[in-house]
Amino acid sequence: YERALRTTISRLEKYRTDLxxxxxxxxxxxxxxxxxxxxxxxxxxxxxxxxxRNILQNVQNVLFH
Known part of the structure; x- marks a missing residue:
């Protein structure tokens, strides 16, 4: 989950650089x-x-259901 967020952030930074x-x-x-x-x-x-989002949803489902 943490890795997915880090990946998303690095892609955001790359996207910003491309802009x-x-x-x-x-x-x-x-x-x-x-x-x-x-x-x-x-x-x-x-x-x-x-x-x-899917990972977060799965984590929430496991924790709260």
Whole structure:
């Protein structure tokens, strides 16, 4: 459960970094590449968030039922 949360947080940080790359005004930024990486990060983040919610739900079920 703790590992899943850490993974989610690290993916959030990576996603934030990708956003910065995308917003950067420098000429050498590969916008399509940054955009596709950002989309991939977002997908991973959604999957990870769902997994974290499921883990939390399972823990709650075990503890309280």
């Amino acid at each position: 910065k790359v995308l917003r950067s005004q420098t000429e050498d930024v590969d916008i399509p590449k940054a955009a596709s990486r950002m989309a991939l990060s977002q997908n991973l983040l959604e999957v990870s968030a769902k997994a974290s």
